[in-house]
Amino acid sequence: MPEKKNAYRCAAGFAVALALFCGISYTLLSATSTMSFCSAACHEMGEQATELRFSAHAADKDGKAVSCARCHIPVGFGPKYLTVKTYSGLKDLYAHLFRSGTVLHRAKLQETARRFIDDDNCLDCHADLYKDARGEQAISDLGRISHDAYTGKNGQAVSNCAGCHINIAHLPEFDRRLEVNKLFAERIKNKEALRNAD
């Protein structure tokens, strides 16, 4: 029965190929989601990584450093994750290979980055929208009103989290003049002054 044998071989080959494909994909997807890959391996996001260290999102409630992927890559391993990984991966690869050395246009970058920050990523840590990340203190009155609108209790706004919460982890030069970013701007300025003095 050579035909049957061939069919078995075919199936076995397919299974091995599939396993290899999954294994390699998983390894590559994980390797390209690390903090060092974003900020050090390709150098493009070094400035952003530095800003993150001085921001309110430098560490989570357990004191663990927050990586780029925690906000910028959708949680879980679903279609959203794969879509963002594919899209931003190809975009970044193109930028790295063909636009290397050019100064990144941060205002444009903000638009893209905010678009791809999924609310589920924020909710992963900020599960209770009416309390802070530790779940201890209640948020301000203004925050409560805004989150009422977000959850549809008093509804007008259909924005994503990053639509309202801007400059929470990064602060380009042109946003440092804003009153709401005063503290963050001062922190970056102080640290930069310290580093220059060393």
Next chain:
Amino acid sequence: MRINMKTSALAAALILIGIGGFFLYLDKAFPEVRCEGAHLAAPEGYEDCLSCHAKVTAKVAQDWNESKHGVMLVKCVVCHGEPDGKGSIPFAARPDQNMICSRCHDPAMQRMTDKFGGGLDCNTCHPRHQNPMHADSYQSTTASGKTSF
């Protein structure tokens, strides 16, 4: 040969459908503009755009306030229209420059087109909410304190 043609046509069609589907899903899962039209849910809330937007889109509100449009009190509705769709200006987060900018700046736009050719977006060089390009003389490096919301 005939089967090969069929197979490759099928493969090409599948690849095209795959790529199309990918971008359709991308646009559905991560829409570019998210606030548009949501104001209709509470018609009484949009009478005063700035009172909410000073809080929820602080940067846009502050930029407008410090821009020439803000100084001259060109209000939101003049360019963005009203959320209920009444009036002659369509409600849009990103107004069409040929329709909106040209209402006031038609002579200047004509001069720019004559000089540099058409096809450019006004906003590239003249961010509508921000200070104009050559405004360093009155651009403060620190928060101006002009806004008191």
